[in-house]
Amino acid sequence: MKLFVGGISYDLTDDELKVAFEAFGEVESATIIVDRDSGRSKGFGFVEMSEKEEALKAIEGLNGTDLSGKTISVNEARPKPKSHKRPGGGYGGGPGGRNRGGFGGGSGRGRPGGGGSNR
DSSP states (O other): OEEEEESOOTTOOHHHHHHHHHTTSOEEEEEEEEOTTTOOEEEEEEEEESOHHHHHHHHHHHTTOEETTEEOEEEEOOOOOSOOOOSSOSSTTSTTOSSOOSSSSTTOTTOTTOOSOOO
16 A cells, blocks of 8 residues: 655655554655655655555654654555646646737637737
């Protein structure tokens, strides 16, 4: 079972995170998420535990407790959304925007097929 761990100290290591959860059962992996540009912790991570019962005990035992000077939150990880792109298309900022992008709509300033007003 995969767990989300939030509120992690920026100084905590993957190994220290793993040790905290091993008190409740077998840990398959413990990973703190880091910023790809700076390499600095984002303050959250994921722990995968072999048995669901052990993971539930870890949630109960660790959620709201202090780990390396910070109060952590622990809960079951939710699936990653299919897409984290913003709705509205790639040209002109989406529906309702002044420049609706593409051809044939919007203000039409110099665009083929654009017959709208030139505001």
